[in-house]
Amino acid sequence: MKIGELAKQVGVTVETIRYYENEGLLPPALRNPANNYRRYDKGHLERLIFIRRCRTLAMTHSEIKVLLQARIQPDNSCETINELIDEHIHHVQARIAELTILETQLIELRNQCHAALTTRDCGILRELDHPTDELTEAPLVQSHVAGSQCKTHQSK
Structure with missing residues (x-):
């Protein structure tokens, strides 16, 4: 999906998605070689929903990064x-x-x-x-x- 579609589904702005990419919270999207548009997948959507939920709880970016790291290490202690x-x-x-x-x-x-x-x-x-x-x-x-x-x- 394109960045605008992702933004709409999650209820954030396109600028917010770009900002999260720049901050390292959201991995950069692959680019379509034909038109250089960013292409986002289900993983981006799920991660962005997670980030947004954390932000509604007033968590800092560093706190969110810790939680995101924990998500990819499911066998570690919580x-x-x-x-x-x-x-x-x-x-x-x-x-x-x-x-x-x-x-x-x-x-x-x-x-x-x-x-x-x-x-x-x-x-x-x-x-x-x-x-x-x-x-x-x-x-x-x-x-x-x-x-x-x-x-x-x-x-x-």
């Missing part, structure tokens, strides 16, 4: 897979805790302004002008979970 998932659960739990704290801070901030006032009198803007204890703590860094930020002493 201990590494269990450890990978346990570590991923830990990251998700840490992110949930961070988001809960963020939610509390935003609610407290929202409570600073209960009416539509002029921006000069807005309690939210006034509150944002004051530094907090969080500004003196460890700087934020990207966590392995997409879109999240962790304090450096929390992310490992």
Whole structure:
């Protein structure tokens, strides 16, 4: 099948398929010598479905590569897979805790302004002008979970 057909079947973009090929998650397709079009087979489809499922679980490319490698070694122990998932659960739990704290801070901030006032009198803007204890703590860094930020002493 052509790349557009594969993309449609899995629900991703053509660019995503090319990106996964470049990242080594999806093996390159064979080229049709007559027109140089990429030709994908059932193996590509199954692997792309697997990758997409992993991405819906917010797994990183390196985690997916470990799982893909495990798929081609069916007689090996799945201990590494269990450890990978346990570590991923830990990251998700840490992110949930961070988001809960963020939610509390935003609610407290929202409570600073209960009416539509002029921006000069807005309690939210006034509150944002004051530094907090969080500004003196460890700087934020990207966590392995997409879109999240962790304090450096929390992310490992």
